[in-house]
Amino acid sequence: MSFSPLIRQLIDALRILPGVGQKTAQRMALQMLERDRSGGLRLAQALTAAMEGVGHCKQCRTLSEEELCPQCADPRRDDSLLCVVEGPLDVFAVEQTGYRGRFFVLKGHLSPLDGLGPEAIGIPELMARIEAGQFAEVILATNPTVEGEATAHYIAQLLAPRTIIVSRIAHGVPLGGELELVDGGTLAHALAGRRPIGL
Amino acid sequence: MSFSPLIRQLIDALRILPGVGQKTAQRMALQMLERDRSGGLRLAQALTAAMEGVGHCKQCRTLSEEELCPQCADPRRDDSLLCVVEGPLDVFAVEQTGYRGRFFVLKGHLSPLDGLGPEAIGIPELMARIEAGQFAEVILATNPTVEGEATAHYIAQLLAPRTIIVSRIAHGVPLGGELELVDGGTLAHALAGRRPIGL
Ligand SMILES: [Zn+2]
Ligand SMILES: [Zn+2]
Numbered sequence: 001m002s003f004s005p006l007i008r009q010l011i012d013a014l015r016i017l018p019g020v021g022q023k024t025a026q027r028m029a030l031q032m033l034e035r036d037r038s039g040g041l042r043l044a045q046a047l048t049a050a051m052e053g054v055g056h057c058k059q060c061r062t063l064s065e066e067e068l069c070p071q072c073a074d075p076r077r078d079d080s081l082l083c084v085v086e087g088p089l090d091v092f093a094v095e096q097t098g099y100r101g102r103f104f105v106l107k108g109h110l111s112p113l114d115g116l117g118p119e120a121i122g123i124p125e126l127m128a129r130i131e132a133g134q135f136a137e138v139i140l141a142t143n144p145t146v147e148g149e150a151t152a153h154y155i156a157q158l159l160a161p162r163t164i165i166v167s168r169i170a171h172g173v174p175l176g177g178e179l180e181l182v183d184g185g186t187l188a189h190a191l192a193g194r195r196p197i198g199l
Numbered sequence: 200m201s202f203s204p205l206i207r208q209l210i211d212a213l214r215i216l217p218g219v220g221q222k223t224a225q226r227m228a229l230q231m232l233e234r235d236r237s238g239g240l241r242l243a244q245a246l247t248a249a250m251e252g253v254g255h256c257k258q259c260r261t262l263s264e265e266e267l268c269p270q271c272a273d274p275r276r277d278d279s280l281l282c283v284v285e286g287p288l289d290v291f292a293v294e295q296t297g298y299r300g301r302f303f304v305l306k307g308h309l310s311p312l313d314g315l316g317p318e319a320i321g322i323p324e325l326m327a328r329i330e331a332g333q334f335a336e337v338i339l340a341t342n343p344t345v346e347g348e349a350t351a352h353y354i355a356q357l358l359a360p361r362t363i364i365v366s367r368i369a370h371g372v373p374l375g376g377e378l379e380l381v382d383g384g385t386l387a388h389a390l391a392g393r394r395p396i397g398l
Contacts, residue, residue, distance in 0.1 A: 002269035002270070003262075003263075003269070004253070004262070004263040004264050004265050004268055004269060005264070005265075006245075006248050006249045006252050006253050006264045007249060007253060007262060007263070007264075009245045009248070009249070010245045010246060010248075010249040012245070013238070013241050013242040013244075013245035013246070014242065014245075016231070016235055016238035016239070016241070016242060017216075017227050017231070017242075018226055018227055018230050019223070019226075024218070026288075026291060027217055027218075027288065027379075028216050028217055029249070030262065030286075030287050030288050030291070031217050031288070032215070032216070032246075032249075032250070033249060033250070033253055033262050033287075034262070034286060034287060034288075036215055037250045039212070039215035040215070040246050040249070040250040041246070041247065041250045041251075042212050042215070043212040043213065043215060043216075043243075043246055044242075044243040044244075044246035044247040044250070045212075045243075046205075046208045046209045046211070046212035046213075047209060047212070047231075047239050047240070047242055047243035047246070048240065048243040049205050049208070049209075050205045050206060050208070050209040050228070050231075050232060050239070051231070051232070051236045051239040051240045051243070052240075053205050054203070054205050054206060054232055063202075063203070063206060063229065063232050063233070064202075064203040064206070065203050065204070065205045065206075066203050066204075069203055070201035070202070070203060071201070087229075087233060088229050088232075088233060089225075089226065089229050089230070089233075092225060092229070180226075
């Protein structure tokens with residue numbers, strides 16, 4: 001079936017959304033046009049504002065348009081705990097478990113084959129953050145994948161000379177999975193069962 | 200978990216999309232911000248252009264920013280068949296079956312309790328379209344719901360004095376369902392099994 005050009009362009013553009021295929025994009029486009037044009041315009045404005053305005057928190061590196069994200073700006077959080085994750089979606093996943101310490105968000109994981117070394121994923125900034133804080137423990141919550149494990153071990157080795165406790169979330173999380181897809185209960189279990197990292 | 204204001208607004212705005220709840224909206228927002236900002240901006244532009252620019256085809260009343268939609272503008276389609284549906288998503292569903300006649304798109308179905316009578320749903324425009332065309336048959340493909348059936352019967356009665364064949368899609372389609380959700384095979388079957396409407 002052929003749609004008019006503006007509708008076709010909207011359907012194509014909607015397919016950048018994760019999990020949205022051709023058929024879903026068609027339903028979304030036609031339903032917005034039929035039933036909620038003001039909602040569609042609000043979405044356009046929110047997209048533009050976010051894509052152009054959102055940067056990274058200067059302290060934890062998560063997505064935020066403010067200098068300090070809401071987590072970093074909150075004075076009631078536990079300053080003795082730092083949880084290191086691979087991306088902003090993981091902050092959300094860990095937060096769901098009830099964790100109320102601080103975060104640091106890497107840009108993914110070490111991937112030598114793709115040329116992604118420590119600098120590319122923000123390890124120097126992580127070290128500076130740990131230097132500036134008073135953390136009793138650093139929890140490495142990178143993904144339970146080969147690359148995530150390697151990244152956790154790399155960080156643990158860097159921190160070994162210090163008196164800080166370095167722990168890894170327990171292997172309650174399924175190996176080979178993505179942290180952001182793990183259900184909250186499993187992840188809470190994995191957090192609770194964390195152990196000092198063995199080098 | 201608290202997101203910064205621009206991210207929170209984007210998550211809220213994404214929830215107008217059909218089938219998108221809070222968790223999916225969060226994933227969509229963060230994933231776009233992390234991985235595809237230019238795609239997000241393209242989506243914003245496509246949304247604005249479509250919401251502001253798309254009107255209705257002057258002939259079949261489907262969504263289109265052009266005077267004539269691609270179906271109406273196509274000279275190779277069968278001018279002896281007119282398929283009447285409740286909305287643009289149904290055009291898409293019927294088109295999938297291989298139907299290549301013409302369409303007319305009502306604004307939903309008759310709903311006296313909501314004050315939606317023949318004028319509100321475009322029956323006068325349908326009659327004018329039939330008057331202006333040379334249709335041998337009008338296929339009533341309104342939804343197989345109580346309201347869709349009533350709308351089909353109303354139109355059939357209006358057309359009864361004419362020599363035109365008036366048919367209803369066969370009840371291969373499940374009663375109480377929405378046409379746009381029916382799989383293509385079932386709908387093709389229902390179209391093929393259509394019968395003259397009994398008043
Ligand atoms: Zn922060
Ligand atoms: Zn048309």
